[in-house]
Amino acid sequence: xxxxxxxxxxxxxxxxxxxxxxxxxxxxxxxxxxxxxxxxxxxxxxxxxxxxxxxxxxxxxxxxxxxxxxxxxxxxxxxxxxxxxxxxxxxxxxxxxxxxxxxxxxxxxxxxxxxxxxxxxxxxxxxxxxxxxxxxxxxxxxxxxxxxxxxxxxxxxxxxxxxxxxxxxxxxxxxxxxxxxxxxxxxxxxxxxxxxxxxxxxxxxxxxxxxxxxxxxxxxxxxxxxxxxxxxxxxxxxxxxxxxxxxxxxxxxxxxxxxxxxxxxxxxxxxxxxxxxxxxxxxxxxxxxxxxxxxxxxxxxxxxxxxxxxxxxxxxxxxxxxxxxxxxxxxxxxxxxxxxxxxxxxxxxxxxxxxxxxxxxxxxxxxxxxxx
Amino acid sequence: xxxxxxxxxxxxxxxxxxxxxxxxxxxxxxxxxxxxxxxxxxxxxxxxxxxxxxxxxxxxxxxxxxxxxxxxxxxxxxxxxxxxxxxxxxxxxxxxxxxxxxxxxxxxxxxxxxxxxxxxxxxxxxxxxxxxxxxxxxxxxxxxxxxxxxxxxxxxxxxxxxxxxxxxxxxxxxxxxxxxxxxxxxxxxxxxxxxxxxxxxxxxxxxxxxxxxxxxxxxxxxxxxxxxxxxxxxxxxxxxxxxxxxxxxxxxxxxxxxxxxxxxxxxxxxxxxxxxxxxxxxxxxxxxxxxxxxxxxxxxxxxxxxxxxxxxxxxxxxxxxxxxxxxxxxxxxxxxxxxxxxxxxxxxxxxxxxxxxxxxxxxxxxxxxxxxxxxxxxxxxxxxxxxxxxxxxxxxxxxxxxxxxxxxxxxxxxxxxxxxxxxx
Numbered sequence: 001x002x003x004x005x006x007x008x009x010x011x012x013x014x015x016x017x018x019x020x021x022x023x024x025x026x027x028x029x030x031x032x033x034x035x036x037x038x039x040x041x042x043x044x045x046x047x048x049x050x051x052x053x054x055x056x057x058x059x060x061x062x063x064x065x066x067x068x069x070x071x072x073x074x075x076x077x078x079x080x081x082x083x084x085x086x087x088x089x090x091x092x093x094x095x096x097x098x099x100x101x102x103x104x105x106x107x108x109x110x111x112x113x114x115x116x117x118x119x120x121x122x123x124x125x126x127x128x129x130x131x132x133x134x135x136x137x138x139x140x141x142x143x144x145x146x147x148x149x150x151x152x153x154x155x156x157x158x159x160x161x162x163x164x165x166x167x168x169x170x171x172x173x174x175x176x177x178x179x180x181x182x183x184x185x186x187x188x189x190x191x192x193x194x195x196x197x198x199x200x201x202x203x204x205x206x207x208x209x210x211x212x213x214x215x216x217x218x219x220x221x222x223x224x225x226x227x228x229x230x231x232x233x234x235x236x237x238x239x240x241x242x243x244x245x246x247x248x249x250x251x252x253x254x255x256x257x258x259x260x261x262x263x264x265x266x267x268x269x270x271x272x273x274x275x276x277x278x279x280x281x282x283x284x285x286x287x288x289x290x291x292x293x294x295x296x297x298x299x300x301x302x303x304x305x306x307x308x309x310x311x312x313x314x315x316x317x318x319x320x321x322x323x324x325x326x327x328x329x330x331x332x333x334x335x336x337x338x339x340x341x342x343x344x345x346x347x348x349x350x351x352x353x354x355x356x357x358x359x360x361x362x363x364x365x366x367x368x369x370x371x372x
Numbered sequence: 373x374x375x376x377x378x379x380x381x382x383x384x385x386x387x388x389x390x391x392x393x394x395x396x397x398x399x400x401x402x403x404x405x406x407x408x409x410x411x412x413x414x415x416x417x418x419x420x421x422x423x424x425x426x427x428x429x430x431x432x433x434x435x436x437x438x439x440x441x442x443x444x445x446x447x448x449x450x451x452x453x454x455x456x457x458x459x460x461x462x463x464x465x466x467x468x469x470x471x472x473x474x475x476x477x478x479x480x481x482x483x484x485x486x487x488x489x490x491x492x493x494x495x496x497x498x499x500x501x502x503x504x505x506x507x508x509x510x511x512x513x514x515x516x517x518x519x520x521x522x523x524x525x526x527x528x529x530x531x532x533x534x535x536x537x538x539x540x541x542x543x544x545x546x547x548x549x550x551x552x553x554x555x556x557x558x559x560x561x562x563x564x565x566x567x568x569x570x571x572x573x574x575x576x577x578x579x580x581x582x583x584x585x586x587x588x589x590x591x592x593x594x595x596x597x598x599x600x601x602x603x604x605x606x607x608x609x610x611x612x613x614x615x616x617x618x619x620x621x622x623x624x625x626x627x628x629x630x631x632x633x634x635x636x637x638x639x640x641x642x643x644x645x646x647x648x649x650x651x652x653x654x655x656x657x658x659x660x661x662x663x664x665x666x667x668x669x670x671x672x673x674x675x676x677x678x679x680x681x682x683x684x685x686x687x688x689x690x691x692x693x694x695x696x697x698x699x700x701x702x703x704x705x706x707x708x709x710x711x712x713x714x715x716x717x718x719x720x721x722x723x724x725x726x727x728x729x730x731x732x733x734x735x736x737x738x739x740x741x742x743x744x745x746x747x748x749x750x751x752x753x754x755x756x757x758x759x760x761x762x763x764x765x766x767x768x769x770x771x772x773x774x775x776x777x778x779x780x781x782x783x784x785x786x787x788x789x790x791x792x793x794x795x796x
Contacts, residue, residue, distance in 0.1 A: 263653070269650075269652075270652075271652070274447070274652070276447075276645070278408070278667070279407035279408050279669045279683075280655060280669075281667045282663040282667070282668070283665060284665055285664075287662070288657040289658070289659050289661070291656075291657050292655070292656055292657075293654055293655050293668075294654040295408075295669075295670050296639070303657075309654075
């Protein structure tokens, strides 16, 4: 095997608001049946990267639960495997991961013990499909030290959320700005990198000496004139779920036939933990239009333009419109939900009314499901 | 040393010919059921939920789909270091090679497999029933009564008792006598084809009767044990249990799942039914579709109208099509502007645009009226139905059919159109 994988799944993200209160962004449910980290994991598995480390820290429990078995992504192997690294207390260190580079530094032994020549680093919050073998070929072709996957974004996008890249005609990166106020280019970094393993170890060790902890700031930006850093343009669908609005839009994208076809029908598949839920059930009075419904759901009411995650119960005479209902939600009768994201495992009482007036509303109610 | 208290042997070799073309290419236990399951998922899930982690699956008839489905048993947590699921087909021996000639003969040919686990008890199951049952409770009953053989029974209405093997018991549930399909039944306790044997007792019965042609549990092994005065007990089961051996009962059992609160409830937290699912995405329901009283599996795309139906995984139903009272299995495609009434459509079928199924007069099937009845249209796997044809009731279609197979574009009620497979 030519490469090992690292998935950066550690961070908190305040722009996800209440949705990140109980889970890591990488464990955010996507498109009815998946979690965001499934995309990075499946891409690695489908690219035959067999040894993958996930660095996780913030709200790691939800993610650990999802990764409790590695068999869904076919990592339960003698050769390689899936390794989940949380910060640990050792003789040398008792610190949290202070940044992405620090997370790698604290687990440097993992890199040193591997024999594969390359490392593919990916963030765990991207929704995309990618053959990392093609990326590796490109990296080798360009004789690059680091290759950064990037994508052209529409000019009206909000650049403040991304790393902005400027490349020369050879695709070598000349400028790299992290979350600038004004973007000077519409090419953004997708948070996916290839580095030679020894090169990475060397740069991380150097960074440790100088107490540098961030991969983007302290490695990519710092080394950009010195090392051969190249951009690899990604043409297909890519979305990252950095804000509530992104998260909402990404899920709604799956209502488009071409996006569903790309992710659900075309080779290769995206894998996820299997929940063994029964088929979705539509009772008398169900009226579902332009929506995604997942397994284990029971629908009695009206659903329009929405994404309904697994095991959701929708009561009689409900009206759900342009909303995202996360896993295992119970919605009582006569409830109106519009432009909302309803947090998982929630119970919405009968006759409730929720509507996002200016943008998406996040609904979190802590009601008891079974009233005694 | 390897030791398992109880191992299960699951009889999955039968053809199930009363399911017609549904079992032309697959063994009955591998036939799809309830949107995303296969019939064998129910006994396999019962095993693991009952703590039975060693299961030998005896296969013979068309085993490919079954083997693929079972694999190494991952969906049922039956991938074990010791035990787990093992598929046991008949094999060639230096002398006396033979197929499995009867239910008990199949077990006889696998005595070595059972012996390798040193079990105290052996559970015999069949792969063609829909039910949830705790075999551990049955084993508790077996031990409590110091039984050598325990037979699971369920009370049936007296007037139906003559269709079953009937057990007559004393007040302690000890079996005093039994009768196979009696004209005048003396009890209403019907055998469910589920047995627990002390391995010693069973092994002796199998070896002693090994010369018996078509050695069968109901016909030979149980009578032999009874004659030897081994204590036989009846374990009464009162839950949902359905034999899906005929097309009508198969259709009914599927339809029962769409009731508001089905008698057989798949939505309970406890006692999950596991299956091998390769299709994960959610299902898409389009702007123009209507769905009522139906269950639909993962990854299906519905653009038409679906009423009272059980739809599998990865199914596409196109615009302006109406599906009523039907069962559509995995990966089947139904084109635009079709009408389907009471159709059972197997996996990977293509029904082209403007097709009408299940219309016209009621007429008995010309070749197999005992299989294809009740007004159903049955279509075998990988069949293709050409654009614009109409098909009557009690009919059956199997294979790649062309417009010329339908005189005047119409296959009359009761017709059999078979263009694939080696038999009906």
